[in-house]
Amino acid sequence: VEAIKKVYDPEIPVNIYELGLIYNIEVKENGLVDITMTLTSPFCPVAGSLPKEVAARASEVEGVTEANVDLVFEPPWSMELMSEEAKLKLNLTGDFPA
Numbered sequence: 188v189e190a191i192k193k194v195y196d197p198e199i200p201v202n203i204y205e206l207g208l209i210y211n212i213e214v215k216e217n218g219l220v221d222i223t224m225t226l227t228s229p230f231c232p233v234a235g236s237l238p239k240e241v242a243a244r245a246s247e248v249e250g251v252t253e254a255n256v257d258l259v260f261e262p263p264w265s266m267e268l269m270s271e272e273a274k275l276k277l278n279l280t281g282d283f284p285a
Contacts, residue, residue, distance in 0.1 A: 188212065190244040191222075197233060201276050203241070207268025210259065212245075218252030220245050225264045234258070 191209060192202045203209060203224070211223040222241060226234055238256040245254035266279065273279075 190248050191241060194237070194240050194244055196227060196231075196237070199227070199277070201269075201273040203237070205270040205273035205276075206264075207270065207273070208264060209241075214251075218250055220248075220251050220254045222254065222256045223259055224256060225259055225262075227264050229260050 188204060191212075192204045194203050195201070196203055196206060196208070199206060206227070208226065209222065209224050211221075213221040215221070222245060224238065224241060226237065231237070238258050242254040242256045245251055245256075266274075269277075269279070
């Protein structure tokens, strides 16, 4: 998780983990890591590069032999998935529409 927190969406000054873009991280005994993530929009300009950066960062972690990233759009990302820390950093408070 700490390695993935070093990855940022270039349009938003919050790491992708706190943004809620990481849906699941599964670490297997053989050092294989499977990451399920989404983007803020299916039309995100970094759709081609961000998953590769996530895989590269995860691969840097000691003991990781391979990192695979599955990019999904269901369920769609919404601001409700953001951590409280991210909402505070972006000065977003209150309820958000789904």
